[in-house]
Amino acid sequence: MSDQQPGVPQTLEPRVVRLLAPNASPYTYTGTQTYIVGTADLAVIDPGPDDAVHIQAILDALGARPLRAIVITHTHRDHSPGARPLKRATGALIVGCAPLALDDAGLRSDAAFDRDYAPDTILADGDSVGGEGWALTAIATPGHTSNHLCFALSGGTSEEDGALFSGDHVMGWSTSIVSPPDGDMGDYMRSLEKLQARDDRVYYPGHGDPVDNPKRLLRGMIGHRKQREGQILRLLRDEPRTIPDMVGRMYVGIDPRLFPAAERSVLAHLIDLRSRGLAIERGETWHVVDAA
CATH class of the missing domain: 3.60.15.10 (Ribonuclease Z/Hydroxyacylglutathione hydrolase-like)
Known part of the structure; x- marks a missing residue:
């Protein structure tokens, strides 16, 4: 194109x-x-x-x-x-x-x-x-x-x-x-x-x-989002983090103009994780929920 x-x-x-x-x-x-x-x-x-x-x-x-x-x-x-x-x-x-x-x-x-x-x-x-x-x-x-x-x-x-x-x-x-x-x-x-x-x-x-090839692209998109979710959970298991901290570690090398959009995407993942009982917000910091 x-x-x-x-x-x-x-x-x-x-x-x-x-x-x-x-x-x-x-x-x-x-x-x-x-x-x-x-x-x-x-x-x-x-x-x-x-x-x-x-x-x-x-x-x-x-x-x-x-x-x-x-x-x-x-x-x-x-x-x-x-x-x-x-x-x-x-x-x-x-x-x-x-x-x-x-x-x-x-x-x-x-x-x-x-x-x-x-x-x-x-x-x-x-x-x-x-x-x-x-x-x-x-x-x-x-x-x-x-x-x-x-x-x-x-x-x-x-x-x-x-x-x-x-x-x-x-x-x-x-x-x-x-x-x-x-x-x-x-x-x-x-x-x-x-x-x-x-x-x-x-x-x-x-x-x-x-x-x-829509099905192939969809498989990749679903896999990509699941990978992002896994990244977030791994970072939170290391220690509680803010969204800007997570974005800096997850989106290395992207156009800085896209950082605000990346922060919104990470927030969307966190809200979804919270709705599933996997993460919790305390002030500006997010924590993983201990399954035990």
Whole structure:
């Protein structure tokens, strides 16, 4: 994907075209992937940020074909805000995940959420939206965010079907950030296992290249998270530790700009361990729970 340029449509298969938004960063890789699904009438999955250049690139790619639905996997600001100007330009309905209801208690990690997201139709697990020769079925995959949905493509031939638009739950370049209080490591692991039980042929993620062997990647992702959990437990068995101390020992050599995300991920693991009775928090220090 290194040759992909923002705003230039790329046909991945007959019913799937992708556009790269111009929002590259340490957290978005080369940028957010917007997908156009269908041939005669269309859906747009994750129109990305509210960026006039990117919205115009989507409109140019649509041409004269009608847009039936603007489909949203989750409400981070690099995925959903573009839905509003795209709806104004086309009249298409916004469908997909629920708005994210957040309280104000405690340390928040919601600075990147799109608080103005207002779908016309909320899709629950198993609900579908479709057009001529295509259908997108919602698969609830909480974890990265509590409202995250993936979408399975069907409505074509058996050879054409089997693609999954995996949003940020499974990406083609990195594991997802799981940031409490909305991100939940237990939910994230259960969602990975839910996808592993499926038989999709390819994933089209919100960031990074298509995933041609989803089951292999999922095995690796689940194994990676279990390894991180094991690292945390080993460090805590040595002595009680703070989260920054654990991150410094676990994430050697990563881009320092990613340290805050790493700290949130370690916190998500610790909260999950606490819920399972394996760790306990005392002030800013975490301790392992003695099984004896």
